[in-house]
Amino acid sequence: MDPLYRLSQLRSSLGARLSLAEREWVDHTLFEAERPFFHRMPRRDQVHCVRVAREVRDRGGGEHLVRVALLHDCGKTMPPHKVPLLYRGGVVLLAALSPALLHRLARPWGPLWPVYLSVHHPELGARALHQAGVDPAIVELVRRHQEVSTDLELSVLQAADARH
Numbered sequence: 463m464d465p466l467y468r469l470s471q472l473r474s475s476l477g478a479r480l481s482l483a484e485r486e487w488v489d490h491t492l493f494e495a496e497r498p499f500f501h502r503m504p505r506r507d508q509v510h511c512v513r514v515a516r517e518v519r520d521r522g523g524g525e526h527l528v529r530v531a532l533l534h535d536c537g538k539t540m541p542p543h544k545v546p547l548l549y550r551g552g553v554v555l556l557a558a559l560s561p562a563l564l565h566r567l568a569r570p571w572g573p574l575w576p577v578y579l580s581v582h583h584p585e586l587g588a589r590a591l592h593q594a595g596v597d598p599a600i601v602e603l604v605r606r607h608q609e610v611s612t613d614l615e616l617s618v619l620q621a622a623d624a625r626h
Contacts, residue, residue, distance in 0.1 A: 478509040499536040517622035537587025549576040
């Protein structure tokens with residue numbers, strides 16, 4: 463993915479907000495054990511996940527894939543840690559320029575903790591969802607949402623994620 467495009471996506475999400483109708487739709491769509499994972503994400507991540515979920519729904523994704531779309535980035539916020547905006551742009555650029563360096567910098571301590579969350583958020587989110595008793599099929603798709611795959615369901619999610 464073009465890093466300049468990804469940065470423009472990030473910029474467009476800064477002022478975005480969820481409407482009351484969108485919040486109600488999220489709460490109606492997600493199961494009780496899943497809702498806290500959505501609501502603890504920063505607003506920009508919530509907006510991103512809703513956009514992805516709407517596209518997944520519009521492309522014929524079933525209810526459980528829509529729930530995955532709403533939760534797929536929950537691993538970027540692991541209380542008390544989250545990925546601050548300052549790190550987002552750097553991670554996007556480093557992923558495009560030197561993925562190997564990005565992975566070497568991803569350490570679960572100190573000032574690089576947000577880089578670790580960015581790189582490992584699929585696994586971290588899946589682990590937290592599993593511990594909360596979320597449906598194993600949803601947990602597995604959250605875990606795999608950034609992997610190269612021929613799975614049709616996963617490709618719908620990935621295409622929507624890349625566009626939003």
